Amino acid sequence: MNANRLVPILAASLALGACSQMMQQGTSAARNGAPLGTTAPEVTEDTPEAIRAAAAVTRAPAPRPSARATAAQLDTTTAEQRQAAATPATAAETRLGTTVASLGDATQPGFWIKTPLVNEAGVGRIVNPANGRSAQVDLLPLGGAASAGSQVSLPALQLLGISLTDLPTIEVYRL
Template sequence: MTKPIFRIAFTLSLLILAACTQTAKTTATAPPQQLETMTDPATGQPVIKGPVLTGTAPRTPGKTIGASSIPAPTASTAADFDTTSNAQKAAAAAPPASAERRLGTTVASLGDPSQPGFWIKTPLAKSETGGRIVNPANGKSAKVRLIPLGGPASGGSQVSLPALQLIGVSLTDLPTLEVYEG
């Protein structure tokens, strides 16, 4: 009676091992998953078919983050996240030294507060370059890095925490800002 039970157990373990081996082979050689045809809800544009991407995007070349520009792991207030120095704030608040070209206006919101520096991610920018944002409500401005953001030119923008503070905008407001290149 015990011999048939051992035979059945042995046979089942062989089948389980065979199934595991077969699964590993099929996942290693499976073609990449393809996106179905769909519309991007943010832009209303059709999404291009292609492989589903996983992982993280690469950093912008030439950008470095020093230990002093990374907020503390326990950061919980705006002051904790603002890692800019007084000299950096003074340089960003300085008046423009050269001619600037107005790109337009945009509704802005707070971007990633853990990303240091003075920047704006906006669909008004076509390439990463220097620029300025102006708060027309009080006339304050800040020199920022213009970073392209996908979407229509009428889409909103994301602004760094120190830049919003410099131009006198509450972190929960959605102000309309003027954006300049140059």
């Protein structure tokens, strides 16, 4: 086999191995529906009903370790969750601003956005102003300037009607 064909195969193998190791290390976080390295907002008896309802929509189980790198296999949200996440919140919202969105870690389940527009985890909504579609999401802090971009979960981008390779500007709201 010539070297030009071997390099992509080795690169893919290393990437898959790293993903597998990251998924194994993050199993407990993934089981809780939280992206690795972040903590989803804690929901307690004292949490307002609107936020409890939104948090129930945004969480999903981790993809199976055998999942291929296809959107259909990595998106573990249910049809009911997608429908509920697409329904705008009935509680009052605060507009946090706009951000350039990119696909975050596609292996992390649920509806979430990692954004420098928040300093602490919470629940909110993101909107694609190009088509008006929205998604309820967990708001997760991401270091950097407020003008820096944000990472969005695969199911949330799909719900907004955004191609996984696009870099659109979206609106971010907190419940």
